[in-house]
Amino acid sequence: MSKRAAGEEESVRVEWAQQDADPDLTGDLDYRLDDWEVVDARSAGNEQLMFLPNDEDLIKEEAFIVAEPDAVRNLGDSV
Numbered sequence: 001m002s003k004r005a006a007g008e009e010e011s012v013r014v015e016w017a018q019q020d021a022d023p024d025l026t027g028d029l030d031y032r033l034d035d036w037e038v039v040d041a042r043s044a045g046n047e048q049l050m051f052l053p054n055d056e057d058l059i060k061e062e063a064f065i066v067a068e069p070d071a072v073r074n075l076g077d078s079v
Contacts, residue, residue: 034053034054034055035054036051036052036053036054036065037051037052037053037054038050038051039051039052041066046068047068047069048066048067048068048069049065049066049067049068049069049072050064050065050066051064051065051066051067052064
């Protein structure tokens with residue numbers, strides 16, 4: 001590893017260590033909450049969940065999620 005790469009890696013480590021352990025989702029991470037519809041789907045006998053945004057433009061941009069039910073957790077239940 002070059003000195004420059006090592007210095008950049010160390011800089012990233014320092015910056016990461018200085019970040020808040022519990023960042024603000026909107027202010028720090030630029031996330032925004034959005035309502036998505038959950039649809040039960042079956043494909044070749046397997047149950048899957050499809051998450052579809054309510055915003056049609058997002059669907060056109062292929063913004064959707066297909067997941068196995070066991071892979072999905074309700075984060076509201078975790079708090």
